[in-house]
Amino acid sequence: MEKAPWERSSAVRVVPPVQPRKLAKVPFVELADGRLRGVVSSGSDMARVYVSSFEAGSHDFGCSTNNNRPCGGLSGYPCKHLHALADEAVKQYGLDRVARYLRVEVGEDGDLVGAMGGSRAKAPAAAVFSRFLRHLSYLEVPGTAEPLPEMDWFPAFGAVR
Amino acid sequence: MLAVQLGELLDGAPEGVGAALDVIAGFDEALARGLGRLGEDGSLQALAGALAGSPLGPVAAEAAEKIAIGGLGDERLTAMAAGRSAVFGAVHDALLARLDGALGRERIAWEDGPAGEPAAANLLSGCRSWLGELAIAGWRGVDHDLVSASDPVVEALLAEPRLRRLAVLLDGFAAELRASSPVATMERLPVRRWADLWARALLLARGAGSTVPAGTVSGRLLILGAEVHEHATAVQVRVHGILEGGDGPRLVRAGVAAAKVDTITGPAVWNLLGDHPALLAALAEHRGLDVQDMPVAGGGDLVWDDGRANAGEPADPFATARVRLAEASAPAVPPLERHPVRIAEPVLLEGYTVKDGKLELDGHSIELDLDRLPPSGPLTPQLVAASTSCIGLVRWDDRWRVQPLAVQATVRKKPVEAHNGDWAQGPTDPKVVKAEARSGDVVAVLRERAGRLLRK
Ligand SMILES: [Zn+2]
Numbered sequence: 001m002e003k004a005p006w007e008r009s010s011a012v013r014v015v016p017p018v019q020p021r022k023l024a025k026v027p028f029v030e031l032a033d034g035r036l037r038g039v040v041s042s043g044s045d046m047a048r049v050y051v052s053s054f055e056a057g058s059h060d061f062g063c064s065t066n067n068n069r070p071c072g073g074l075s076g077y078p079c080k081h082l083h084a085l086a087d088e089a090v091k092q093y094g095l096d097r098v099a100r101y102l103r104v105e106v107g108e109d110g111d112l113v114g115a116m117g118g119s120r121a122k123a124p125a126a127a128v129f130s131r132f133l134r135h136l137s138y139l140e141v142p143g144t145a146e147p148l149p150e151m152d153w154f155p156a157f158g159a160v161r
Numbered sequence: 162m163l164a165v166q167l168g169e170l171l172d173g174a175p176e177g178v179g180a181a182l183d184v185i186a187g188f189d190e191a192l193a194r195g196l197g198r199l200g201e202d203g204s205l206q207a208l209a210g211a212l213a214g215s216p217l218g219p220v221a222a223e224a225a226e227k228i229a230i231g232g233l234g235d236e237r238l239t240a241m242a243a244g245r246s247a248v249f250g251a252v253h254d255a256l257l258a259r260l261d262g263a264l265g266r267e268r269i270a271w272e273d274g275p276a277g278e279p280a281a282a283n284l285l286s287g288c289r290s291w292l293g294e295l296a297i298a299g300w301r302g303v304d305h306d307l308v309s310a311s312d313p314v315v316e317a318l319l320a321e322p323r324l325r326r327l328a329v330l331l332d333g334f335a336a337e338l339r340a341s342s343p344v345a346t347m348e349r350l351p352v353r354r355w356a357d358l359w360a361r362a363l364l365l366a367r368g369a370g371s372t373v374p375a376g377t378v379s380g381r382l383l384i385l386g387a388e389v390h391e392h393a394t395a396v397q398v399r400v401h402g403i404l405e406g407g408d409g410p411r412l413v414r415a416g417v418a419a420a421k422v423d424t425i426t427g428p429a430v431w432n433l434l435g436d437h438p439a440l441l442a443a444l445a446e447h448r449g450l451d452v453q454d455m456p457v458a459g460g461g462d463l464v465w466d467d468g469r470a471n472a473g474e475p476a477d478p479f480a481t482a483r484v485r486l487a488e489a490s491a492p493a494v495p496p497l498e499r500h501p502v503r504i505a506e507p508v509l510l511e512g513y514t515v516k517d518g519k520l521e522l523d524g525h526s527i528e529l530d531l532d533r534l535p536p537s538g539p540l541t542p543q544l545v546a547a548s549t550s551c552i553g554l555v556r557w558d559d560r561w562r563v564q565p566l567a568v569q570a571t572v573r574k575k576p577v578e579a580h581n582g583d584w585a586q587g588p589t590d591p592k593v594v595k596a597e598a599r600s601g602d603v604v605a606v607l608r609e610r611a612g613r614l615l616r617k
Contacts, residue, residue, distance in 0.1 A: 007349060008186065008559045010357050010502045013532070015340045015393070018423050020600040027610050032339060033305045047613055066614075092424065134316065136611040138394050139604070141319055141420035143436055145465035147458055148418050149495075150330040150361060151390035151397045152502045153354065155564075156430075156535035158542070 013157050018092045026088035028132040031101045035123070036089050039066075039132045040081040049132075050081040051125040056102045059116035062123030074120060078113055086113045162264065162508040162555075164523035169263040170561060171525060175255040181248050184211045188245055189356040195299025196238070199229050205241060212244050220244075235289050238296055239367055242360040249357075250499035256557050257504055261491070264508065269411075271493035274375040274459045279368040280323040287314050288327065288366040292359060300355055303344040311335040319420070327365040329418070333392035334358040357502065370497045374456035374464050380406025381473070382413065382450040382463075383481040384443055385507045386552050386566025387582035389430070389535035393423040396430045400440065400582070401507045401554070401566070403481060403489045404452075410489040412507065415440070415463040425603050427536045428588045432604050440465060442472040444582030449476035461492020478567055478580060482509035482552050505554040510563065515546045520563060530556060530564040538581040539590060544570050547577075 006012055027049075029038035037053035042065075050071055052063040063071035063081050073079035078086075089098050090112060099106045099115075106115045187204030199205070205225035212218045217240070224240035261268050279285075291311050298307060315335060318328035334355070341347055364370070383403045390397040397418035404413045417440060419433035434441060443450045451473045456464040486509055494503065513522040520527050534540040545551070548568035556562050567580040588594050 005559050006351065008182070008353050009351070010354050010500075011558050012351055012354055014337045014351050014354070017536075018426065020424065020427055020429065020597075020603065022599070022601050023424055023603050023606045024601065027607060033309075041610075049614070133615060134312070135422050136607060136615055138420045138422050139607055139611050140615070142322070143417065143419040143434070144322070144325050145415070145417050145437075146325060147414070147416045147460070147462035147464070148326055148329055148390075148395070148397050149460075149498050149503060150326060150333075150358075150365075151392075151395070151399075151416070151418070152505070153330075153358060154333050154390050154392040154395075155533045156389040156391035156396070156537060157532050158534040158536060 011153055011155055016093070016097060017157060019094070021088060021091040026084050028135055029085065029089045029092050030131065031089075031093065031098070032131075033127075036085065036098060036102055037123075037128045038085045038089065039129065040084050049129075051123075051128045051132075052079075052081045052085045053123045053128065054078075054082065054086070054102060054116065055118065055121070055123070058121075059102065059104065059118030060121035060123075061116075061118055062121055062125075064123075064125045066125065066129045068125055076120060083113055162510050164525050166263045166265075167522055167525040167527060170260060170555070171527065175259050178252050178255055181211065181252050184208050185245060185248055185356075186353070188241070189352040192296060192356050192359065193300045193350055193352050195297060195302050196228055196233060196241075197231075197297035198299070205229060208241065208244050208248065211248055215247065217244055217247055233293065233297055235286075235293055238293055239289070239363055242363040245356065245360050246364060246497075246500070249501065250496070253494070253499040253501050253504065256501055257494070260504065260506055260555060260557075264506065265487075266506070267490045269461075269490060269493045271459070271496065272375075275373050277323070277373050281321050284314075284317050284321060284324060285327075285366045285368060288318065288331065289363065292363050292366065295359060300338075300350050300352070301345050303338050303342055305339070305342045308335055308339045308342055326370060327362065329392075329395045330358065330362050330365065332394050334362065336393045357500065361500070364497060370495075375459045376457055377454040378404060378407065378413075378457050378463070379453050379455070380404050380451075382415075382443075382452050382470070383476050383478075383485065384447075384449070384582075385478050385482055385486070386554075386580060387444055387538075387585075388505070388533070388554065388564065388566060389537050389581060391426070391430065391535070394420060396421050396433060398434060398444075398582070398585075400444065401505075402450075403485050405485075408490075410485050411461070412489050412491045413457070413461050413463055415465045417465050422607065425607070428538075428584050428593060428597055429600075429603055430537050431585050431587070432602075434585075437465060437467040439467050439470040439472045441585040443470075444580075444585040446472065446586075447475060447477060447580070448472045449474055458495075459493065460495040460498065478552055479509075479550065479569065479578075482507070501557045504557050505564070507552065507566075508555050508563070509550070509552055511550045513549065513551075515548065518542075520551070528560065528562045530562040533564045535581060537584060539579040539583050539588075539593075540565055540568060540581060544568055544572070544577065544579055547572055 042048040209221035221244040224237035548570035550569040
């Protein structure tokens, strides 16, 4: 089989681009470890955040505070934090990528949460919260003017405009 | 770059390049399957064979034998990574010699400078053991747990400024593997790319590449253009320019970088580089820079210290390219960096037409790298297609291409000019300003969250 150039290229895009979005409500979203997971700011208490996630495949969901207290808004259906997480994930990654990751068949209305029929389950909050703190810690890493020649493998790929 | 020079560049692959790339491709396939399950695969021996007669030959041959029977020690993996890098080094040299020959560009010879102190041995060995696990598992064996094992390694590396190169490389690599996990479900793999990243990381984790500045330079820096590099957690702006003064005009590069997160992207990345106001002003306002005693690394890269630079008189990059580029000499390439991905030679192209993503000049045609137009600047594929003059970088990635840094075009019968660095002090296009306002100041939001949550 003739190899396509992608396999024989050094500086190709592997991770699809993410779109910029407002971060105030949902500062952190990721598709990792078989979940759509993220951190949602509390509407009332600036120091509190909720850790919310949907599991791929089963579509089970969970939401709790960063101190592991269950979210009061959670019943048999996803709470407002989970809705916010799903909305922002769609803005960041696009509906297709999120739906593919979670293995959801989304109808023509584009309603991701409505197309999932999972139930409430315990989800690991501590690991997600520590991923978020690590995410934030990048903003405290000082800049550098040392040449970084390895960035030649990571060109800034053009956004679709 | 004249049509005849373009013709010379594109006149077939330099001798030996095809065979060398085949040997590398064999090794890369073995790495994709995992060096822990080589079976009858002879591609490591073939790679070692290609090095017979070089100082690395015997070491690589022994490593290939031992790895084939399950001896996957750190030193043997490093020997294979070094072997692969040496073969790519030879490919790089052949390609760059072709390009320099076509351009008539004189390149300064490499001189060994003082090596930097090896930093934090324990961090480097942690790094090598993760890279070893990757090699044993192969890309197809990579899952979430194996990727997550890199988290503490990268975190520790980021806290050590002397290991920033390795930290940034490993972090970008791990993020790709994370996004691709479980890799076994992927239809196609970027085998050359991942082997490149693995091999370079392993060499850096051996302490290679730590150098100290070779000296300082002073003079007038005339900017040709800027390119932007970015992965989820890092951004680098690399400026290409011509330094006047001392030994005649010479090409130099300067990179400034910042850590970031994936949601900071597009024009917002310039906000992270505010520590370099003179450089950003020179980019945005098309000015020259007067530099005084600026440290310079062996490969001709300025180690940018914004306090030693002043944005000076206006200097049009196209005028610089037209008047100064042909006579400028080029810096040496540091031995470790000899890989085709590093080739990025500034050229000026004029009087061409653009058709189907290709630039055509008097019967010669070269592909334009339109994927590399950064979202943090005003260049678009449409603008490049409408252009007739271009400052670009000649690059090679399985074939020659030109990456535009700046173009002059005619749009609706009016002359238009755009440079990658035009938005260094903020976007100038009202549509982009409005889009930026919609997502708000993402850097400020995350800094606020960090201030509230990180120190508790
Ligand atoms: Zn909730």
